[in-house]
Amino acid sequence: MTDNTRHDPSRSAGADPNTTALLRTAYRPPTDDSYWGGLEQRVMQRITAGLVHGIQELKPAWWSGFGEFRTWELRTAGLVAATIGLLVAGSAVARDQATDQRARDMAARDAVESALPLPIDDVMLTRARPNLPPDAPERYLNPLDY
Amino acid sequence: MSADALAERALVLAAQAGDHTAFAGLVHRHQRRAYAVARAIVLSHDDAEDAVQEGFLHAFRALERFRPEQAFGAWLHRIVANAALDIARRRKVRDADELPETLSSPHRDPAVADELRARLTSALHTLGERQRAVIVLHDVEGYKHAEIGVLLGIPEGTARSDLHHARAHLRRELSNLRSEK
Numbered sequence: 001m002t003d004n005t006r007h008d009p010s011r012s013a014g015a016d017p018n019t020t021a022l023l024r025t026a027y028r029p030p031t032d033d034s035y036w037g038g039l040e041q042r043v044m045q046r047i048t049a050g051l052v053h054g055i056q057e058l059k060p061a062w063w064s065g066f067g068e069f070r071t072w073e074l075r076t077a078g079l080v081a082a083t084i085g086l087l088v089a090g091s092a093v094a095r096d097q098a099t100d101q102r103a104r105d106m107a108a109r110d111a112v113e114s115a116l117p118l119p120i121d122d123v124m125l126t127r128a129r130p131n132l133p134p135d136a137p138e139r140y141l142n143p144l145d146y
Numbered sequence: 147m148s149a150d151a152l153a154e155r156a157l158v159l160a161a162q163a164g165d166h167t168a169f170a171g172l173v174h175r176h177q178r179r180a181y182a183v184a185r186a187i188v189l190s191h192d193d194a195e196d197a198v199q200e201g202f203l204h205a206f207r208a209l210e211r212f213r214p215e216q217a218f219g220a221w222l223h224r225i226v227a228n229a230a231l232d233i234a235r236r237r238k239v240r241d242a243d244e245l246p247e248t249l250s251s252p253h254r255d256p257a258v259a260d261e262l263r264a265r266l267t268s269a270l271h272t273l274g275e276r277q278r279a280v281i282v283l284h285d286v287e288g289y290k291h292a293e294i295g296v297l298l299g300i301p302e303g304t305a306r307s308d309l310h311h312a313r314a315h316l317r318r319e320l321s322n323l324r325s326e327k
Binding site: 020040136 | 282
């Protein structure tokens with residue numbers, strides 16, 4: 001096995017022996033063989049898990065195409081659609097209001113016009129005449145009759 | 147080439163061909179040294195184990211890029227050292243109780259041993275991450291300056307300088323206690 005410690009006391013020249021002894025104690029690796037057997041298993045399990053994960057990453061799922069619509073593109077498309085919808089609805093409302101206004105104006109005009117049985121000049125003339133002072137000059141007030 | 151080296155080369159070639167059992171053989175061979183490298187860089191046993199697992203996982207994924215004529219151990223330990231450095235950077239601030247309190251001590255007086263251990267823990271925490279790694283790799287694990295430079299990605303001269311400063315720092319911290327006693 002190539003895994004033995006390579007410590008060589010003669011190569012620690014210049015080091016304080018007490019400090020080095022403390023360091024070696026503090027950094028002593030686990031000595032239980034079962035620990036190393038367990039670590040080997042954990043390493044291999046992690047590698048196997050990494051392989052499975054890697055395969056899953058490479059395999060495209062049927063829903064993976066939707067993933068592209070989940071973020072920016074989806075929000076952008078939604079905003080554009082909502083804006084267009086608002087514009088269309090707004091213009092339709094404005095057009096309806098204008099049509100209604102026109103219809104109301106026409107109805108009002110019809111109502112006024114249908115309520116006047118005579119031309120306004122006739123009305124003015126026929127109604128004004130009884131109220132005239134008796135001494136009003138006839139020629140001035142009703143020139144067409146002369 | 148020695149029989150051991152030939153056996154390791156066979157394992158590497160088989161692992162590169164997709165044989166997981168062969169890679170498990172490489173893990174079995176190198177995990178103790180990989181742990182020692184990682185443990186020199188991080189402050190706790192748990193972080194060292196995480197670094198070992200990360201290192202082997204990275205090595206497995208990069209196995210096809212490894213050239214069999216290289217030394218597998220050196221290549222692997224560099225990867226483990228990088229994983230440990232990454233973990234150490236992520237966990238800069240750690241509690242001062244990482245070193246086990248139940249470890250035996252070379253000092254016969256338990257009071258002195260406990261005090262020294264506490265001082266050592268404190269001194270190791272105040273030591274820079276790189277200097278701590280260098281002194282442990284050199285004085286505890288027996289690596290040469292050049293090897294440490296390769297492991298940590300620093301020039302050999304820097305490793306030599308770091309070792310000098312780390313030794314002086316620890317000697318100063320611990321000698322105060324000895325003189326007090």
